[in-house]
Amino acid sequence: MTRLLYVQGVPIWRNVVALRWAVQVVSAVVVLSTIALFLLNVAREIEARDIPFGFTFVNRAAQIPIGEAVIPYQPSDSYWYGLVVAGLNTVRASVLGVILATAIGILVGVARLSPNWLLSRIALAYIEVFRNIPLIVQLLFWLTIVLTLPRVVEGYVIADAIFINNSGLYLPWFEAQAGFWPWALITAIGVALAVYAFRRLSRREIETGQPSYPLLAASVIAVGLSLVALLILGPLAIDIPQIEGRFGRLQGGAQLSGSFMALLVGLVIYTSAFIAEIVRAGIQSVGKGQTEAARSVGLSGMLTLRHVTFPQALRVIIPPLISQFLNLTKNSSLAAAIGYPDLVSVANTMTQIAPAISLFMIVMVSYLSMSLLYSLLGNLYNRMIRFKGA
């Protein structure tokens, strides 16, 4: 190092190595001192203006109601637990939203490329309408629609089991009985066996050319085993919602509140418009020769899409798709505007008593870890699809 810094006949302010070091040090000092200055300033002001800050509050009782919860919650539970409940509400909306938005997005994206002019134009209209309107406007609109549904007693009832009214959607749902865990174990074993059979049979099909029906065999094993166990053990009972009392309160079954419905519908429609564009671009990125070759070896339109176009398009589709999933998760924070108790909404309510800055630090870290999870997923996929060999 010293040898490099003192080159004969070259003054130090002309020495490339010395200059580079100087720039590194100066930039580091500038960046670090800016950050430190900002943080110190904020910390001093928090102290001086007597703004509550700190994380000791998380174990105190939150004393706020949360409208709906995936796991049992009472206002006497701690702030910490309340935030977990709210976080699970965010996860619930995001997971359901991601699944539905992907399904609808793929449908619309494929419809956009349909040879049927009318279908493709309707898909185009769907995309252009819904992605150009702010999500919050759509959410407020859907909430209005949900709220104008009839009351519980006059609401729509389908087959005496599904209730739709202004308090939400009520579906029959399962209730675990005594034999639930043994049944779950048997089902898991069945799935494992099915995966094994699928691999074995597909290898055989590829090696020998004999049709071996791997998908059929695997589904028969998994579903069959699970069904037999279901009949013997009787682990699940079906819980049908029922109207109780004079004022019409629905009990039992799975309950999706009105604001949750509005949130889900809004998120799914908004995101599916973006996903449809991604799917369209992905499919169009596959060379035309591929489709033509598939058609010329006799594959039908659907088979071409499934076996030739889609697998190749996935490479282009998946990375932006994952970033749409992340967007959907972040957008679910708009639930705060329509009264669904998600992470942001609950944290915002808690700020009435608890320190606001600390609360939102927790919220931001939660979202950051979710987005890290998504980018991990994306990296895994990228590693998986990298061209092998060559």
Next chain:
Amino acid sequence: MTARAAPAPLPPATTVGLLGWLRQNLFSSRGNGAVTVVLAVVLVWFVFNLGSWVFVEADWTVIISRAPLYIVGLYPYEGYWRLCICLLLISVLLGMAWRAWPNAARRFAFGFGAVMLFVGVFPHEMAPDHRALLLLNLPLIGLGYLLTPRPADASPGRLEAMAGSALSPALERVAIFSTPRRKVIAVFVALVLTMILILGIAGVPGLDPVNPQDLGGLMINLLLAFFGIVCSLPIGIGLALGRRSSLPILKVACVIFIEVIRGVPLITLLFMSRHILPLTFPEDLNIDRVYLAGITITIFSSAYMAENVRGGMAAVHPGQAEAARALGLRDWQNTLLITLPQGLRNIIPAIVGQFISLFKDTSLVYFIGMLDLVEMGRVSVQGNQEFIDNGREVYLFIALVFWVFCFSMSFISRRIEGALGVGRR
């Protein structure tokens, strides 16, 4: 014995004309035909229902009676004429754009003129002088058009053809915005004048300062989105350069900043800035929430802008940098003179896309208590017994306003892309 003639083969299906088009695009097979019929029935049913709701059942008084609130918020009535003059400045700029990029901006200029004409003659309560100012937009679009010379590669417009050759020297003399520099100066002057007119200056008669809190409605959405994009461009370029640099601490700081901002929802950033940003200012300086929103949106947007810029720079062919180095350019000259300018041209469509999504995101500023278009609508529905059942009308109207802006911007960006030759050079 006569040979029986074989039945003549049917003529091939026609592929031309209306019938041929229908056969090819809607009824190419039996399944396709069934899909077409089902969709057509559903579409007719939908359009019929929507039409009957819009024109018969819906009650639009909630929009018409409080239109100014949706457009400009609580802006004082005495200052409306100033906003009208801002519109006139925009008209001149639109006229210039129409002339400079006829394909991209013509429809936009037409649409803007049509809206002004519609509002100007619509039978509702409006002062006649405001009406006159709105209608003045139409000639001013024409003025902007005339002040700009015809681009070299464009054929003479209809206007010039009508005027004939006698007028063309006069037209050339009028066209004062002839160089890029003059155009930039014109845009810059218009922007400064707009800001002065909207916010006002203390002590100047007629230009009484407006409380920034009273800015609202669609105006604040547009202003926030516009300044967010403009201010975030330099910050984004800086962040992108920092992320590409070889200085470890600077690089890490930029990466963390970009990824944190991109990883959290805007709504949490707005919340944090409401509580933290005031701490970085002196206690007696009571900063208005409009500026808080502006700063937050700029920070938010700059992280996304940085990724756009980085992507654009990465797309510049490495041969460019190698050639620059071969010519003896230093690293910083290479970045600033070769890679960055080419990278910026690559991201013009991305910037327009980001502007659109930022414009939509400005609807979240309600979270720090501002009355933007969406919040105005929400307040007028939920805070008003009279209009409690008119939510659908209000939200559809707001959706339409946003849609028109976003859709026309994405339309223009596609045209500008073509005009600048992105992807062809």
